[in-house]
């Protein structure tokens with residue numbers, strides 16, 4: 001008679017333990033997310049939007065220092081290109097407000113250090129996401145941006161195999177969210193944004209020219225950038241937004257991205273770690289049209305300076321608007337092997353390298369930009385060869401990480 005009663009008690013007991021365990025896991029998760037993403041909760045963000053110090057910093061940062069200076073919203077301002085472009089704009093007297101979500105794709109401390117540098121130059125970065133339409137609208141209410149330099153994106157070709165959703169979220173969803181807000185403004189800003197050399201995908205004809213077809217991307221990253229170009233066309237066509245896409249070719253330099261080969265090759269060579277140098281089928285040499293950051297910055301400023309005004313207001317187009325695409329490359333491709341040789345000489349360390357077949361993960365064999373159009377229309381003229389550019393990068397790297405001593409945790 002006692003037995004079923006005991007079984008029932010035991011069941012109740014175990015259910016209670018289960019309930020307590022699940023409650024603990026649930027509360028633990030809430031605690032984890034609130035500690036790790038303190039600004040992502042809506043209540044936090046709304047508090048932000050009402051904060052007068054926050055508004056003051058935005059107004060101050062967005063105010064041009066020169067007569068006829070632009071007021072530019074730079075998305076991805078804590079990123080590599082974003083930091084350099086923001087600096088250049090500020091130095092010539094434009095008002096600049098940055099926007100960045102400080103995601104963890106690579107070391108956040110580097111993004112924070114870039115933020116500190118911009119802060120010392122009077123550029124404030126708003127912490128937020130381009131998918132946040134409420135925040136974007138608020139920023140446009142505070143500052144009448146004349147231009148948007150849109151550099152926020154999920155970058156990197158190979159990472160798309162691991163986290164495809166992040167590319168769709170940032171490069172497609174985020175871009176549409178930004179354009180949706182821009183189209184409603186009165187006046188609408190002119191937009192310059194980062195496309196990519198990767199849109200040329202598996203094309204064989206070199207150098208890559210803007211009139212070439214771009215319909216065989218080899219990575220999801222490339223596909224999202226190609227989608228961005230199509231989306232830009234739509235918003236230009238329907239809403240009169242002036243939009244310029246810049247196809248960057250493997251940008252490198254000081255304050256660069258740790259996920260890029262030149263950067264982690266440097267780190268691994270210094271640590272004595274093995275690096276893989278990819279080659280194509282039958283020993284085909286893999287090469288890139290590596291482009292130095294200062295040249296890219298000049299191209300970005302050239303694009304902003306030659307952008308004509310958007311023609312619409314409040315979402316309604318009032319006439320045809322400018323729609324452009326330019327290659328920003330160095331037009332001088334270099335084999336990845338040569339890149340490694342240059343690094344070895346600059347670092348005075350022999351690389352522990354293996355040559356391995358290029359994995360089928362989205363990389364293309366070669367890139368090479370035809371830059372005639374950008375030269376003609378933007379005054380774009382790259383002047384830094386890979387040797388000189390890497391020299392500046394290595395000097396920065398050694399100073400920033402101090403690999404032999406104090407601060408080596410890359």
Ligand SMILES: O=C(O)[C@H]1O[C@H](OP(=O)(O)OP(=O)(O)OC[C@H]2O[C@@H](n3ccc(=O)[nH]c3=O)[C@H](O)[C@@H]2O)[C@H](O)[C@@H](O)[C@@H]1O
Nearest residue numbers: 155156196197198248249250260261276277278286336363
């Ligand atoms: O031009 C562009 O649009 C793209 O340039 C870079 O992409 P990628 O040129 O692939 O640059 P890295 O990832 O730094 O690779 C450079 C070269 O090193 C090679 N590599 C990479 C990694 C490795 O372990 N070994 C190796 O030989 C790659 O195949 C490639 O040829 C950026 O990472 C992209 O975000 C950007 O959009």
